Amino acid sequence: xxxxxxxxxxxxxxxxxxxxxxxxxxxxxxxxxxxxxxxxxxxxxxxxxxxxxxxxxxxxxxxxxxxxxxxxxxxxxxxxxxxxxxxxxxxxxxxxxxxxxxxxxxxxxxxxxxxxxxxxxxxxxxxxxxxxxxxxxxxxxxxxxxxxxxxxxxxxxxxxxxxxxxxxxxxxxxxxxxxxxxxxxxxxxxxxxxxxxxxxxxxxxxxxxxxxxxxxxxxxxxxxxxxxxxxxxxxxxxxxxxxxxxxxxxxxxxxxxxxxxxxxxxxxxxxxxxxxxxxxxxxxxxxxxxxxxxxxxxxxxxxxxxxxxxxxxxxxxxxxxxxxxxxxxxxxxxxxxxxxxxxxxxxxxxxxxx
Numbered sequence: 001x002x003x004x005x006x007x008x009x010x011x012x013x014x015x016x017x018x019x020x021x022x023x024x025x026x027x028x029x030x031x032x033x034x035x036x037x038x039x040x041x042x043x044x045x046x047x048x049x050x051x052x053x054x055x056x057x058x059x060x061x062x063x064x065x066x067x068x069x070x071x072x073x074x075x076x077x078x079x080x081x082x083x084x085x086x087x088x089x090x091x092x093x094x095x096x097x098x099x100x101x102x103x104x105x106x107x108x109x110x111x112x113x114x115x116x117x118x119x120x121x122x123x124x125x126x127x128x129x130x131x132x133x134x135x136x137x138x139x140x141x142x143x144x145x146x147x148x149x150x151x152x153x154x155x156x157x158x159x160x161x162x163x164x165x166x167x168x169x170x171x172x173x174x175x176x177x178x179x180x181x182x183x184x185x186x187x188x189x190x191x192x193x194x195x196x197x198x199x200x201x202x203x204x205x206x207x208x209x210x211x212x213x214x215x216x217x218x219x220x221x222x223x224x225x226x227x228x229x230x231x232x233x234x235x236x237x238x239x240x241x242x243x244x245x246x247x248x249x250x251x252x253x254x255x256x257x258x259x260x261x262x263x264x265x266x267x268x269x270x271x272x273x274x275x276x277x278x279x280x281x282x283x284x285x286x287x288x289x290x291x292x293x294x295x296x297x298x299x300x301x302x303x304x305x306x307x308x309x310x311x312x313x314x315x316x317x318x319x320x321x322x323x324x325x326x327x328x329x330x331x332x333x334x335x336x337x338x339x340x341x342x343x344x345x346x347x348x349x350x351x352x353x354x
Contacts, residue, residue, distance in 0.1 A: 002277045004284075006036045006058030009044035011211060012235050013114070014060060014267065017303030021288045024297060032280050034058070041209060044267075045157060050074040053272040057281055060267050061110055063101035070104045075270040077107035081282055090289065093308040096264045096334045110268030111289050112306035113298075117334040118161060118210075118229035118262035119327045121236070123217060124247040126225040134226075138193070138255040141228055145200035151224035153213050153231075154198050154205040161263055162229060166190035168261045168335055169254030175337050193255050197228070218242035228252060231265050234304045237323040241302075248323045250330040264334040266306060 006022070008014045015038045022034035037056075039047060049065045053074035061069070069075050079087060087108065090099050095115035102110035127134065132149070135141040144150055152162070167174055167182040167190045174182055181187060198205055202224065208216070210230035216222060218236045221244075229251050236246045251260040269288070271281045287293060294303075295310035299319075310316050311324040311331075 001033060002031055002280050003033045003035070004057035004275065004277055004281060005055070006034060006060070007052055007056045008036055008038050008060035009267070010038040010040050011233075012241075012302040013233055013304050014038065014044070017298045017301040018060070018288075020297055020301035021293065022284070025284050025287055029280075029283075032277075032284070034284060041211060049270075053270075054274060057272050057275040057277070058284075059110075059270045059272060060113065061270055062265070063098075063110075063268055066102055066104045066109050066268075069270070070107065070109050074273060075109055076273055076275070076278070077109060078111065078271070078282075078285075079108040081278070082108075082286070086286060089291075090307070093291070095266075095306060095308060095311060095328070095331045097336045098264055098266055098306055101264065101336055102268045102270075110270035111285065112266060113269040113289060114267040114304050115264075115306045115311075115331060116232045116266040116304060117264050117327075117331050118165070118251065119232045119248055119330050120229060120251050121214070121217065121227045121232075121246045121248045123225040123244055125244065130225075134249075135228070135252055137253050137257070141252060142196060142200060144226060145197060148202070148223045149225050150197070150201050151208065151213050151216060151227050152197060152201055152205050152229070153208045153210050153227075154201075155207065155209050158209055158230070159194065159198075161231070162194055163187075163190050164335060165229065165251070165260040165262045166193050166254060169256045169258050174335070189255075214246065215242075218244050218246050229260070229262055232304070232323070232327060234320050234323040235302055237320045239319075245321060247321050247326075249326045259333070261333055261335045262330060264331070264336045266304070 008018050018036045026033055045062055049061055049069045050072040098112035098115045135144050167186050170186050213227050213230050214233055214236040219242050235241050237248055254260045275281050291307050291309040294305040294307040295313045299305055299316050311328055317325050
């Protein structure tokens with residue numbers, strides 16, 4: 001019996017699809033057992049992956065960790081182990097630049113198992129009941145917020161994520177200089193606009209991450225019925241998951257009148273360099289990342305797939321109030337700061353799995 005362990009984050013979207021796919025994989029391969037554990041969402045963002053890689057075979061990770069992981073030699077360079085046609089399929093079917101976010105210094109260190117970015121969400125039933133129109137501009141958003149109908153995630157890390165699109169509303173890029181997020185005037189403008197929004201919302205916004213926002217919107221008949229941008233969770237659009245399923249859609253226009261560009265996120269799956277059953281681990285990764293698994297078992301178990309076929313699939317959209325097709329424009333337009341793009345020529349040197 002070959003036993004492996006994985007670590008993911010503590011939410012239905014992060015944990016349940018990994019358990020479900022591991023269970024089914026074990027049924028198909030009785031000699032393999034994969035056990036999944038979970039850590040908090042904050043731990044997902046903050047915990048040093050190079051330390052977790054000492055104890056786990058699989059790691060569900062946030063892409064900003066890639067550089068440190070690669071430099072530490074903590075995970076396998078998957079391009080040296082996976083077939084070129086498989087990697088090519090992942091590249092051409094990525095959402096936005098999600099797959100490329102796990103490419104660093106000439107290697108692919110993880111695969112985009114899950115794709116997300118801040119998008120808009122709302123209680124469609126309440127908008128209809130109150131006769132309200134969805135905001136399309138920043139001024140309409142502020143007007144709705146002044147009426148008490150808006151909730152926004154405003155803990156520090158999510159405030160930063162909301163600052164980025166407000167900066168991009170006035171500039172084409174961020175981090176033009178290594179230690180500078182944006183020009184001081186642009187940054188000041190973005191901060192003032194975000195403060196304007198948060199000041200119009202109930203103070204509970206200051207304690208909310210995206211999950212807390214969705215729990216409030218989808219499980220309580222409180223006054224808030226709209227969120228302009230928060231990292232998306234398709235679970236809250238599905239019947240039976242919450243009391244009042246939400247409708248998700250693309251983000252609105254920013255203060256300057258440009259369509260806001262939010263930041264690509266989601267999660268990647270990596271294999272620890274200390275994994276003792278590499279071939280089995282690679283086979284599981286190929287299974288869970290396959291288009292068929294992504295748009296069926298992975299999605300059905302609460303996952304938010306990273307493969308484009310699942311986002312275009314008729315059934316996944318029917319079962320999620322068109323979550324995927326309604327947010328795909330924002331996803332594909334999302335911002336990423338990664339100068340080391342995956343080049344087509346790299347495919348030619350990728351070795352086949354043995």
